[in-house]
Amino acid sequence: MTAPLSRMFKFRFLSRGATGYVFQVDDEIALKYARDEQADEFKHENDIYNILEEHEPSPCIIQSRLRLPSVNFLPFMHGGSLEARLRDNQIRDDKGKLIGIKRNEPIHKIGLWTMELATAAAWFESLGLVHGDLRPANLLLDCNDHLKLADFDCADTTGAPPWARLLGDEAGSEKGTWGHNGARTEQFAVGSIIYTMTRGFQPYEEEDLGRGAVQRLQNMDLPELEDDHLDAITHRCWTQGYGTMNALAEETKTLEGADSRQSTVLSAHHIKQTRERCRRLLDDLFDTTTG
Numbered sequence: 001m002t003a004p005l006s007r008m009f010k011f012r013f014l015s016r017g018a019t020g021y022v023f024q025v026d027d028e029i030a031l032k033y034a035r036d037e038q039a040d041e042f043k044h045e046n047d048i049y050n051i052l053e054e055h056e057p058s059p060c061i062i063q064s065r066l067r068l069p070s071v072n073f074l075p076f077m078h079g080g081s082l083e084a085r086l087r088d089n090q091i092r093d094d095k096g097k098l099i100g101i102k103r104n105e106p107i108h109k110i111g112l113w114t115m116e117l118a119t120a121a122a123w124f125e126s127l128g129l130v131h132g133d134l135r136p137a138n139l140l141l142d143c144n145d146h147l148k149l150a151d152f153d154c155a156d157t158t159g160a161p162p163w164a165r166l167l168g169d170e171a172g173s174e175k176g177t178w179g180h181n182g183a184r185t186e187q188f189a190v191g192s193i194i195y196t197m198t199r200g201f202q203p204y205e206e207e208d209l210g211r212g213a214v215q216r217l218q219n220m221d222l223p224e225l226e227d228d229h230l231d232a233i234t235h236r237c238w239t240q241g242y243g244t245m246n247a248l249a250e251e252t253k254t255l256e257g258a259d260s261r262q263s264t265v266l267s268a269h270h271i272k273q274t275r276e277r278c279r280r281l282l283d284d285l286f287d288t289t290t291g
Contacts (some may be wrong), residue, residue, distance in 0.1 A: 060120035079141025108257030134189035191237025
């Protein structure tokens, strides 16, 4: 089943990602359409959704409404991405260089988002999976400012080789190897996201080091931290302080704001209703229907 990309532009274009284009269909539904050259990655992401749907859903994971080989209908996230939210708080020159921060998000909100991020990563861990690409662009905010983990094209099984650096002394017996996907790789990414939320910019971004910032982190040359709770968690994430992502998630529940309000999952009834709407939309987009 195929349809020209041009047909998708009847909807509001939102973004172009690694595996596909994203459009807003209406106030409730977004549509992700595969880029032809990334069809394998798109299929892999759909396969991950199939695995996720075999289990009770997590309120911190985005839920698919309907999937086909080249299409995925998802909830429209009114708050956009965490990356976009943080960028709106920044001041940049005409070349895109960071020159200042207009405002930082409230600590209680960062605490809530940290808990939701860690909860999502721990849920993946409980299924024997890692997300593999934890970063602000893949964290979406709903209309109530709850954080949802999205974009699963890099997800893999726990224990598979990650795309990462050769490990140093901090890795103990794994020194000199690439290590394995798991709590070590995921918590380091979580630590960097917490740092980005509390500062308003990525580690070393204020120094405009380009790829040099990545090299510093790979060399475990870490930015200075304060002695507050969020920075303590950041430090532990960067130094493999948590044996599991669940241990990290449990600690984040004690953060300010973490217990302020709970996110919810889509009900089975709601998903069924919106799935039928999505099927009707397909009749207008594709040469054949889903039946």
